[in-house]
Amino acid sequence: MDNESLKLKVAEYTAKVEKASAKFPERKNLEYNRLYTPLDLEGQDYERDLGLPGSYPFTRGVQPTMYRGRFWTMRMYAGFSTAEESNKRYRYLLESGSTGLSCAFDLPTQIGYDSDDVISEGEVGKVGVAIDSLADMEILFDQIDLGKVSTSMTINAPASVLLAMYIAVAEKNGIGPEKLNGTIQNDILKEYAARGTYIFPPKPSMRLITNIFEYCSKNVPNWNTISISGYHIREAGSTAAQEIAFTIADGIAYCEAAIKAGLDVDAFAGRLSFFWNAHNNVLEEVAKFRASRRVWAKVMKERFGAKNPKSWMLRVHTQTAGSMLTAQQPENNVVRVALQTAAAVMGGTQSLHTNSKDEALALPTEASVRVALRTQQIVAYESGLADVVDPLAGSYYVEAMTNQIEAEAWKYIKKIDDIGGAVVAIEQGYIQKEIQESAYKWQKEVENDQRVIVGVNKFQIEEKPIEGLLRVDASVGELQKKKLADLRAKRDNKAVTAALVKLEAACADDNVNLMPIILEAVKTYATLGEICGVMRKVFGEYQAHATL
Amino acid sequence: MEKRVRVLVAKPGLDGHDRGAKVVARALRDAGFEVIYTGLRQTPEQIAEAALQEDVNVIALSLLSGAHNHLFPRIVELIRAKGMTDVLMIGGGVIPDADIPALKAAGISEVFTPGTTTTTIIDYIKANVK
Numbered sequence: 312m313d314n315e316s317l318k319l320k321v322a323e324y325t326a327k328v329e330k331a332s333a334k335f336p337e338r339k340n341l342e343y344n345r346l347y348t349p350l351d352l353e354g355q356d357y358e359r360d361l362g363l364p365g366s367y368p369f370t371r372g373v374q375p376t377m378y379r380g381r382f383w384t385m386r387m388y389a390g391f392s393t394a395e396e397s398n399k400r401y402r403y404l405l406e407s408g409s410t411g412l413s414c415a416f417d418l419p420t421q422i423g424y425d426s427d428d429v430i431s432e433g434e435v436g437k438v439g440v441a442i443d444s445l446a447d448m449e450i451l452f453d454q455i456d457l458g459k460v461s462t463s464m465t466i467n468a469p470a471s472v473l474l475a476m477y478i479a480v481a482e483k484n485g486i487g488p489e490k491l492n493g494t495i496q497n498d499i500l501k502e503y504a505a506r507g508t509y510i511f512p513p514k515p516s517m518r519l520i521t522n523i524f525e526y527c528s529k530n531v532p533n534w535n536t537i538s539i540s541g542y543h544i545r546e547a548g549s550t551a552a553q554e555i556a557f558t559i560a561d562g563i564a565y566c567e568a569a570i571k572a573g574l575d576v577d578a579f580a581g582r583l584s585f586f587w588n589a590h591n592n593v594l595e596e597v598a599k600f601r602a603s604r605r606v607w608a609k610v611m612k613e614r615f616g617a618k619n620p621k622s623w624m625l626r627v628h629t630q631t632a633g634s635m636l637t638a639q640q641p642e643n644n645v646v647r648v649a650l651q652t653a654a655a656v657m658g659g660t661q662s663l664h665t666n667s668k669d670e671a672l673a674l675p676t677e678a679s680v681r682v683a684l685r686t687q688q689i690v691a692y693e694s695g696l697a698d699v700v701d702p703l704a705g706s707y708y709v710e711a712m713t714n715q716i717e718a719e720a721w722k723y724i725k726k727i728d729d730i731g732g733a734v735v736a737i738e739q740g741y742i743q744k745e746i747q748e749s750a751y752k753w754q755k756e757v758e759n760d761q762r763v764i765v766g767v768n769k770f771q772i773e774e775k776p777i778e779g780l781l782r783v784d785a786s787v788g789e790l791q792k793k794k795l796a797d798l799r800a801k802r803d804n805k806a807v808t809a810a811l812v813k814l815e816a817a818c819a820d821d822n823v824n825l826m827p828i829i830l831e832a833v834k835t836y837a838t839l840g841e842i843c844g845v846m847r848k849v850f851g852e853y854q855a856h857a858t859l
Numbered sequence: 860m861e862k863r864v865r866v867l868v869a870k871p872g873l874d875g876h877d878r879g880a881k882v883v884a885r886a887l888r889d890a891g892f893e894v895i896y897t898g899l900r901q902t903p904e905q906i907a908e909a910a911l912q913e914d915v916n917v918i919a920l921s922l923l924s925g926a927h928n929h930l931f932p933r934i935v936e937l938i939r940a941k942g943m944t945d946v947l948m949i950g951g952g953v954i955p956d957a958d959i960p961a962l963k964a965a966g967i968s969e970v971f972t973p974g975t976t977t978t979t980i981i982d983y984i985k986a987n988v989k
Contacts, residue, residue: 418873433929507875638973776956857898
């Protein structure tokens with residue numbers, strides 16, 4: 312059939328079904344067409360737009376073999392209470408077939424406060440593990456071979472300090488930094504825009520990040536120095552296109568900062584990694600993953616002139632959407648997570664965390680974490696979804712959607728360029744505002760029954776309170792305080808003071824790379840709060856203006 | 860003309876999850892309330908002071924970090940100490956059912972958990988504000 316007759320046929324079909332579907336008003340608000348045909352892919356060029364897996368523009372995946380080589384890394388985000396408790400959970404996860412670690416830190420750690428700081432009260436060990444000093448880090452990784460495991464750390468503002476502690480623990484165990492594998496999140500821009508654990512203002516924050524890029528390129532070559540994160544932007548309420556657009560705009564800002572600091576793009580770009588959300592709309596998500604790889608490849612090659620193909624690749628960790636879990640009928644979350652897992656896998660992720668069914672209520676229990684991990688294993692070994700590279704390529708819908716999300720993302724990136732880049736767009740509140748609009752729209756749709764959430768606004772039942780949730784012992788705070796008092800009494804306090812004085816001077820000199828100095832400081836058992844305290848003193852703190 | 864109800868939407872503690880707080884704040888504003896949003900990382904003292912300065916009728920606390928058992932009662936205490944006995948205090952976030960009775964005993968009138976509609980919150984405030 313030629314295009315002209317296809318157009319006529321499609322028009323005829325549309326007229327017919329429009330009439331019939333007038334009876335179904337609640338399916339009216341969908342953003343996508345009912346039917347996709349070759350007409351939606353007019354102008355697509357296979358070589359230019361898709362290519363082969365492992366080749367520019369990487370739409371079909373960053374490795375040639377994808378999961379026929381090896382599965383994605385099954386990496387479960389975990390951490391709570393003390394280093395001792397979390398170490399137990401890590402070893403349990405590794406024994407259960409997890410193939411990488413992912414550390415969750417409590418809020419005081421993420422914001423650079425010690426457990427005995429008054430501001431930390433009530434928060435110690437709650438959303439992650441409390442790490443006050445190298446002593447805690449030694450316990451956290453006790454009996455875990457850092458030369459073999461890869462470790463992802465969700466740490467941003469104080470990323471340099473936690474990375475330094477990790478390097479120091481490894482060194483104590485005879486493992487050199489060149490052997491370390493892992494990731495620090497280290498993405499401050501999305502903290503300002505969506506996640507909230509910032510400390511310092513943008514300028515010194517960007518300096519810390521470029522210091523890490525530079526240090527790692529020379530000393531920790533296999534480390535992913537940043538995980539540029541759309542996950543939290545999506546959790547805060549953005550759309551799929553906004554998720555990748557705002558994140559890639561952040562990525563552009565990091566590249567510009569590093570290049571401005573004198574780094575060669577190919578020296579650091581290969582170690583940049585990304586972090587996507589696997590949301591509910593399975594095929595839209597697959598298209599999002601594919602579109603994001605194509606956009607980033609073009610950014611790196613065309614905008615930054617990167618020469619090394621590794622610099623063009625968007626490698627991504629994924630987490631299923633926490634905000635889509637429901638507190639109502641929580642068993643249903645197992646199904647949601649399974650579908651989100653399918654999306655991430657068909658989208659070609661490099662590693663994946665799957666949420667547990669009880670996480671709309673509390674941190675997950677060991678039993679529910681097992682089901683979440685098993686979900687990945689079932690998708691990997693039983694579903695067949697991992698058997699073929701980029702299995703949805705060529706679907707009229709998925710290809711059209713990939714194009715549509717890409718086009719939308721470019722529009723946002725252009726807009727942010729016009730504003731003056733991601734840093735300025737965040738300072739002006741533009742990105743936050745866009746995310747809030749989308750979040751509010753979503754909530755309205757749920758409340759108007761335009762969007763059905765099973766068990767929440769339809770198919771509800773009377774439920775009893777869920778029992779057997781994980782509870783973090785309230786004594787964690789006291790325990791950490793005591794550990795800190797012992798540490799401060801035992802360590803060589805002269806060495807600590809000297810290291811902190813040196814750090815303060817270095818912070819004040821923009822030409823110094825802070826990483827080696829922070830590493831020296833952590834080795835004296837200076838605490839996280841002391842180190843960040845010095846940086847706060849020199850750098851000041853970020854003042855967010857709340858927008859509604 | 861009847862005075863508009865003033866609501867302080869506050870984020871106590873170190874929690875950065877503000878999607879819910881902002882959605883609720885906006886829904887309250889659209890429902891005709893006067894809304895003041897504190898932004899992130901407010902200490903109990905800052906929240907109590909803001910409530911006093913802004914002369915609010917309602918304080919809506921949002922917390923998803925698990926620190927509610929510590930922070931919510933502390934805020935009630937400070938509010939009462941400032942003599943604001945008429946202020947309606949409500950809370951929301953990832954809060955296990957098991958914690959709710961103690962929070963209510965401490966002076967939080969109602970706790971709204973995930974899946975609550977903004978309409979439910981609006982209706983509750985209208986029915987209970989003094």
